[in-house]
Amino acid sequence: MSGTSGILKYVSSEHLARKIDFQGPVPSTKEVYRRALNIAWPSAAETVLVSLVGSVDTIMVGGLGPAAIAAVGLTNQPKFILLALINSLNVGVTTVVARRRGQENREGAQKCVRVALMITFTLSLILAILGFVFAEPIMSISGAAADTMQDSIDYFRILMIGFVPMCIGLTVNAAQRGVGNTRIAMTTNLTSNGINLIFNYLLIHGNLGFPRLEVKGAALATILGSTVACLMSIRSILPHDTYLHIRLRDKWRLDKETLGSIWKISYSAVIEQLFMRIGFFTYVRIVAGLGTIAFATHQICMNVINLSFSFGDGFSIAIASLVGQSLGAKRPDMAKLYVKVNKVLLYAISGTLSVIFVVFRYQIIGLFTDEAAIITEAGTLMLIIAATTVIQTSALSYTGCLRGAGDARYIAVTAFISIAIIRPLSAWVLCYPVGWGLVGAWISLFIDQCMRCILNGTRFRKGKWAEIEV
Structure with a gap:
């Protein structure tokens, strides 16, 4: 009983706030955890469910064989590269809307949404056309082999057809997160994922009288859900009666002041996304060079680690919203406390996941495939995933704080160092000259996560992010 009391004392708001210069009484443990969870749980549930459905997607496509798993996996990085500009814009949208909410400037928040939607529509339309037209060279550069080329092209082109509505939905949800409404993103993604799963079942293998479209069916299911x-x-x-409200008769113009506020955050996020996508793309290209079986194994393991990433990312989104609102209300002390509270919650979740990944590693991999070679190697990689999980979620908590504060420039620098340089370079060295193959690639991922945790954690502790104006 005394042990439990000791733990509760350690995670109490008073203990977490002991090194924070508070501007008033420290809120109660119940109060601060309740507010953190009210924003975090819908966001975490959303990202986790998206990850789980993505895993089910891979399981359902996996029935077509390793080549189909690899083909779908090869489209991920090109898709995320095209989404990079939209995601960068959305970082600025969430940050600016959160600040305006903290400042009680509702019109400023709504103006931000209108500007963001105009930019998103234009950019996503251009990117969708480019992606559709140049699908074949894009897949070739991505490392598609003869047995995966046509499937990957078909899948990618169908995704591009639904790219515009996908991006518009992401921007609206980013704005809603800024005001703390994380439930709408959870609801829309739950619906999207449900539709995706239903049509996966109907279209991949041609069940209940629907045509058997295989990989094309998986892509169609995805765009139906996102639309x-x-x-x-x-x-x-x-x-x-909603805080964020738009009408067709509103002034739909690129307001210079609003555009400037968004751009102040987003331009650094663009650089960050650029470095991230270059790093991830190079990393995937290195792994693809190990062969179709190795890449299929890698893709399955990425689905597993995405589960822990999803928890971390969901809490990171909540931290960004809470930090942005706290700084807008001139309460950096509350911003720091919310980061620490969310870290406590994340450590509990990631620790539990690590144990599950070790104990049930072969059973988890067995859900995706019955290929003995894949199950054996993936079982080894699961040990690396378990070690990475706690580090990854800690790094994401710091990243969420810096994003919410508008410190996107520093995040871009860490992305350049860790993702664009350290991960691909160490992956190539460990995969080929050292000869560790896929194990080497996953050790490089662990090194990358450790580096980001150290760099962003150091920035958080220095506290300069609390002085940034948006």
């Missing part, structure tokens, strides 16, 4: 999610997101900003 419905987009419509739901737009509907969330139409009612008059």
Whole structure:
């Protein structure tokens, strides 16, 4: 009993706030954890469910064989590269909207949404056209082999057809997160994922009289789900009684002041995304060079580690919102406390996941494939995943704080050092000259996560992020 009391004392708001210069009474443990969870749990649930559905997607495609798993996996990085500009914009949208909410400037928040939607529509349309037209060379550069080329091209082109609604939905959800409404993103993604799973079942293998479209069917299911999610997101900003509300008769123009505020955050996020995508793309290209079986194994393991990443990313989104609102209200002390509280919650989750990944590693991999060679090697990689999980979620908590504060420039620097240089360079050395193959690639991922945790954690502790104006 005394042991339990000791743990509760250690995670109490008073203990976590002991090194923070508070501007008033420290809120109660119950109060601060309740507010953190109210914003974090829908966001975490959303990202985890997206990850789980992505895993089920891979399981369902996996019935077509390792080549199909590899083909779908090869489209991920090109898709994320095209999404980089939109995601960068959305970082600025969340940060600016959160600050305006903290400042009680509702019109400024709504103006930010209108500007962001105009930019998103234009950019996503251009990117979708480019992606569709140049799908074949993009897949070739991505490392598609003869047995995966056509499937990867077909999958990618179909994704591009639904790219615009996908991006618009992401931007609306980013704005809603800024005001703390993480539930709309969870609801839209739950719906999207449900539709995706249903049509995966109907279209991949041609069940219940539907045509057997295999990999094309998986892509069609994805864009059907994202289109419905987009419509739901737009509907969330139409009612008059919501904090974020837009109308067709509003002034739809690129307001210079608003554009400047978004760009101040987003331009660094663009650089960050650029470095990240170059690093991830190079890393995937290195792994693809190990062969189809190795890449299929890698893709399955990425689905597993994405589960822990999803928890961390969900809490990171919540931290960004809480930090942005706290700084907008001139309460950097509360911003620091919310980061620490969310870290406590993340350590509990990631520790549990690490144990599950070790104990049930072969059973988890067995859900994706019955290929003995894949199960054996993936079982070894699961030990690295378990070690990476706690480090990864800790790094994401610091990243969420810096994003919410508008310190995107520093995050871009860490992305350049860790993702664009250290991960691909160490992966190549460990995979080929050292000869560790896929194990070497995953050790490089662990090194990358450790580096980001150290760099972003150091920045958080120095506290300069609390002085940034947006």
